[in-house]
Amino acid sequence: MVKEVLEWWNLGKGKIIVDGTLGLGGHTKAILEATNAEVTIYAFDWNEESLSLAKERLKDYMDRVKFIPKNFVFIREFLEKEGVRADGVLLDLGLSSFLLEGSGLGFSFQRDEPLDMRMSKTLRVKAKDVLNRASFEELSKILQEGEVPKAKTFAKMLIQKRKISPFETTQDLVMAVKEFYKPSYKKEKDLLALVFQAFRIYVNQELENLKRALREIPEILAVGGRFLVISYHSLEDREVKRAFQRDTRLEVLTKKPITPSPEEIKKNPRARSAKMRVAERRS
Secondary structure (H helix, E strand, C coil), X not given: CHHHHHHCCCCCCCEEEEEXXXXXXXXXXXXXXXXXXXXXXXXXXXXXXHHHHHHHHCHHHCCCEEEECCCHHHHHHHHHHHCCCEEEEEEECCCCHHHHHCCCCCCCCCCCCECCCCCCCCCCCCHHHHHHHCCHHHHHHHHHHCCCCCHHHHHHHXXXXXXXXXXXXXXXXXXXXXXXXXXCCCCHHHHHHHHHHHHHHHHHCHHHHHHHHHHHHHHHEEEEEEEEEEXXXXXXXXXXXXXXXXXXXXXXXXXXXXXXXXXXXXXXXXHHHCEEEEEEECC
């Protein structure tokens, strides 16, 4: 949603923008190309390989970008140390194509890879550790919070399976999902996506990090600064909607979330579930 992001920001001279989820640098590159030398960007990403690839992609703009190898929960802390306020902050919460297809970390159920799912090597617990060591109560909670159907019964089945053979690869988990749900559920890919998403969210503490960022980022926005969040599933979108509505520092500018155009969805089918909400710092 690069076009929509640019439209919702006033990218004038001397502006400071924060890309809290740099990924491979798509949004940041578009901003840099659209603003000449007028904008400084603070770019955050905690996946080491993504950050390295983004730096290479943006090497012609190094004097205008400050790369920070941290999760977006550190935006407030970092900008306060820098003594600056942001005119715009973007959080694009989707997984990049690199993480899904090129990282080898087990984010996709369509590939046979180790069950890792850590977005950063600074995290100690891998997805396979959770699957092989978590208690029934813990597994049930992870699956329930991820809105996986029949969560408790599926958790019991996972515990039985790991007694026979530990979970090591994505295909181990894929086979367990297929064995448990088929033929009760027809949308197999949707189920696989939900299960993988539930464990990924847990391993990376995604909802906890999002809640903290939603509380803290308005504090470092300049008056009139805009906070843009692009979410990809209902768990995230609910948190963003509630946080924007509750926060007295913010004025919600999008009564309904902005969704991708048909043209964008045609070019990038993964964008079909994207929802962007925008709020502005009042005073």
